[in-house]
Amino acid sequence: MAQAGTLPTLDLQAGAAAFDRDIPRVLALVGATSLVALGWSRPNRLTLLVPMRAVDARGTVEEFLLRLGFEAYPAWPPSAQFVNPSTKTFMSPQDRCFIPKLTSQECHTHAAYGETGIQLICCSATREFYEVLHSVEARYVWSDRNTFYSTIVAIERAMAESYQGRFTADGR
Amino acid sequence: MSIGNEVGGEPPLEKAVEDLEHALSDEQLADALGTKAKREVADALHEIEEAERVTVHVIHVDEVEKASFQESIHKMLDQVWAKSYDELHIAREADDIFQTDSKPPKSLMSYLGLTLKQAKEQRVIEDYRFGIVSKTGGA
Numbered sequence A: 001m002a003q004a005g006t007l008p009t010l011d012l013q014a015g016a017a018a019f020d021r022d023i024p025r026v027l028a029l030v031g032a033t034s035l036v037a038l039g040w041s042r043p044n045r046l047t048l049l050v051p052m053r054a055v056d057a058r059g060t061v062e063e064f065l066l067r068l069g070f071e072a073y074p075a076w077p078p079s080a081q082f083v084n085p086s087t088k089t090f091m092s093p094q095d096r097c098f099i100p101k102l103t104s105q106e107c108h109t110h111a112a113y114g115e116t117g118i119q120l121i122c123c124s125a126t127r128e129f130y131e132v133l134h135s136v137e138a139r140y141v142w143s144d145r146n147t148f149y150s151t152i153v154a155i156e157r158a159m160a161e162s163y164q165g166r167f168t169a170d171g172r
Numbered sequence B: 001m002s003i004g005n006e007v008g009g010e011p012p013l014e015k016a017v018e019d020l021e022h023a024l025s026d027e028q029l030a031d032a033l034g035t036k037a038k039r040e041v042a043d044a045l046h047e048i049e050e051a052e053r054v055t056v057h058v059i060h061v062d063e064v065e066k067a068s069f070q071e072s073i074h075k076m077l078d079q080v081w082a083k084s085y086d087e088l089h090i091a092r093e094a095d096d097i098f099q100t101d102s103k104p105p106k107s108l109m110s111y112l113g114l115t116l117k118q119a120k121e122q123r124v125i126e127d128y129r130f131g132i133v134s135k136t137g138g139a
Helices: A013-029 A127-131 A150-163 B015-024 B027-051 B077-088 B116-123
Strands: A041-044 A047-055 A062-070 A079-081 A100-102 A106-113 A118-122 A163-166 B053-060 B066-074 B095-099 B129-135
Touching: A013 A041, A013 A150, A013 B015, A013 B027, A013 B066, A062 A150, A079 A127, A100 A150, A118 A127, A118 B116, A150 A163, A150 B129, B015 B027, B027 B053, B053 B077, B066 B077, B077 B095, B077 B116
Parallel strands: B053 B129
Antiparallel strands: A041 A047, A047 A062, A062 A079, A100 A106, A100 A163, A106 A118, B053 B066, B095 B129
């Protein structure tokens, strides 16, 4: 079970199994027949790629790619990182421009968080949030009822409501 | 008798309902019209009620549950949200958020006083698909 102030523990077998289990549940929930129908892809058993969009102040649609990792799922939320759509990976600092600036109270992005320097989607529905030992009220801690779709929806809502453009290579 | 939604120069449905209800309650008129006419008025009222009902679809993101139900377009979003829990058989949590079930989702927390009809007319919602999610911590 996820707990604030505790580092997530990885369990790849459990993660892949839970991901297998939850895919059909989520597809049924959203009324889709496949991951492809949603524009999502699963390059390996522990990874889900989810395209995301945001609209900037001038009305321009910006495209991003979110990569979810299921190495500690479902006890902990999926890892969530915005990645370079060409390489499907994130290399700092050159790929910082592929991170959207999100400034919601529920979901705030950092191109290089604190001393760790990692990309952080600061939201209690991402694994990195717990890996940096971020403080959080108990009521917001990831629970066993959550699925990866909770993570996607939390980030999507922040993309819609608090998008402030892209980060630059220097992290601003 | 066929009565549809507001189209072109037809009078508003609310006025039509008022007129029909008035007619239905007028005993003298009902007698004069006879049973058949009275039934037609009742059928017309029913038709209007049906025309003002829509199918609401709601998902609970965290519980991975969904439900659909009929609702009057004159119900406020707050009432639709409350009814959603009954239909889903899920208890409401203090930090839940009511939002559109769209890509991207849009919080409806600032629009809970609008009726379904008003929300649609003001383009707050595009359809009658909604989602309930738990708030997350962050910042």
